[in-house]
Amino acid sequence: MIPHVRRSACADPERSIVRHEVVITGVGPILPNCDDRRTFWHHLRAGQSQLAFEQNPADPRVAAPMGRIRDFEPNRYLHGIPERLYERYTRAQLIYLASIMRAIDDAGIEPSELRTDRVGLFDGTSRDNFDFWHTALRERGPALKKRDLVVSIPGVSVGVAASLLGVRGPTFTYSCTCTSGAVAIGHALRELEAGEIDMACATGHDAALLPPIYEMYGDADLLSGERTDARQAVRPFVEHSKNAFGEGAVSLILERREHAEARGANILAVLSGFRTGNNGEHPTSIDPGGRRPAELISTLLRRHGLVPEEIGFVIGHGNGVEASDRSELSYMRLVFGEHAGEVPLLSTKPIYGHTFGASSALSVAAAALMLDRQFVAPTVNIHHERSTSGLFHQHGRGQSRRLGAGLVVAYGMGGQNSVLLLERAREAAESRAA
Incomplete structure (x- = not known):
């Protein structure tokens, strides 16, 4: 083999x-x-x-x-x-x-x-x-x-x-x-x-x-x-x-x-890459401009030969705290530019709450299943008409969509930032064959 x-x-x-x-x-x-x-x-x-x-x-x-x-x-x-x-x-x-x-x-x-x-x-x-x-x-x-x-x-x-x-x-x-x-x-x-x-x-x-x-x-x-x-x-x-x-x-x-x-396993998704780093600024405050997570995302995509337009969704930290919410909106604009409004920025926390150290693993599992099912799950509790950011959160209702890759972004107290890249299993196999 x-x-x-x-x-x-x-x-x-x-x-x-x-x-x-x-x-x-x-x-x-x-x-x-x-x-x-x-x-x-x-x-x-x-x-x-x-x-x-x-x-x-x-x-x-x-x-x-x-x-x-x-x-x-x-x-x-x-x-x-x-x-x-x-x-x-x-x-x-x-x-x-x-x-x-x-x-x-x-x-x-x-x-x-x-x-x-x-x-x-x-x-x-x-x-x-x-x-x-x-x-x-x-x-x-x-x-x-x-x-x-x-x-x-x-x-x-x-x-x-x-x-x-x-x-x-x-x-x-x-x-x-x-x-x-x-x-x-x-x-x-x-x-x-x-x-x-x-x-x-x-x-x-x-x-x-x-x-x-x-x-x-x-x-x-x-x-x-x-x-x-x-x-x-x-x-x-x-x-x-x-x-x-x-x-x-x-x-x-x-x-x-x-x-x-x-062993004939059922493959749900490919886990392609990981980057993590600290803001290096403050032990509790979030990077308000989203610069550090944007750097991590951009480096991760570059190292894996992907461009931002190939990302089908981002599952963010999404805990509802204003400082981190605004930081996440910022890194979306920095990474995706004029296409930021086309890439759903999602959160799983309205479903199970903020589960602390489990929360980012939960998001990775959700991303794997979305790639496997070719479906973007909704972010609930968002009134889209109240949003002034110009970004899209797949509010209220999910959608079937062709998905080749997705990102999970996690924030943590102490200036922690982590990013994981996942790809659809079949997409990855086709890429190798080409």
Whole structure:
């Protein structure tokens, strides 16, 4: 079998080395009212928000819109793993594990196939152990025990997963605030491209709907004030609603194409490229002019021989905070110029809320399915007539469209910016044949 490899057209010698093509073959969502790819796509395609009102964790007198996973039973997903081996773990860790199991099942992989050094786990999370420490310090104070070691260490979830599944390849945790999932996926891509491994499970996860989160974000005036309809809580790009939070995990199975084809896998999309960088200006403020994300996008497209007109959509950060909304409108104009109004700038956050470190992985999964289905999912809660930017957000209703490539752009506190490029699987194959 001839490996599916490519050489970059860039003059940089580092970029001219042979790289394996990487494909997405499975999606494992554990989200509000959603635990499989079919439901995930239905929610996105139909624009069905899963947000609901609950008591604000920081102030029970006030209702807050949020996306909570209800009736979560880990034994429903962790079949084949004795309960005694995972019963001690936190809710966030169990949601992460369940997401992995859903992803490998979706990809048609047996858990036993993970027991090799050619498989890696890459996890992105911004608040992995927040729930443990909040509960432990509130209920037990400083009196921690030896058994708490395995659940309390930041980033330990990926090690727990490796031990339960027998994964012997690279295992990494990335904590880059809201870009964490995208960064985990991007680094998995690099390991696969280099041929270091054959398959990876790359995840974004967080479950932190806790009082301190709502206290801090409330004090910063970054919470949605919606009190009538929770489904309308996140209104990005146009009305700047601010955040409504959610919880969950989204895992992707990534493989070298030749590995996927050898086992007859269903290929959803090609994961073509990744760039990440910092604004280098302020630890909390967003680059208002969108210059840094525009640089990352432009470099990524240039290195992969694409022009902006070949991009069919952009899934942005889209959290409804005015500063980031305006920054995203700016990078669209900088990258796409006079065509900016023709490329849909989308957000998935009105559906499940802002899921912190899981949010960018969720967006990558959505992009893969849009390319596979040749359909642009809508951004709900946008009143197009109120927009003065001249940009298009596929407001209210999705549309079938020929899509060759799409971008996912993630922002994170601390000046984080990450961009992932995805291409339609058939389009990529036709390009190689030509």
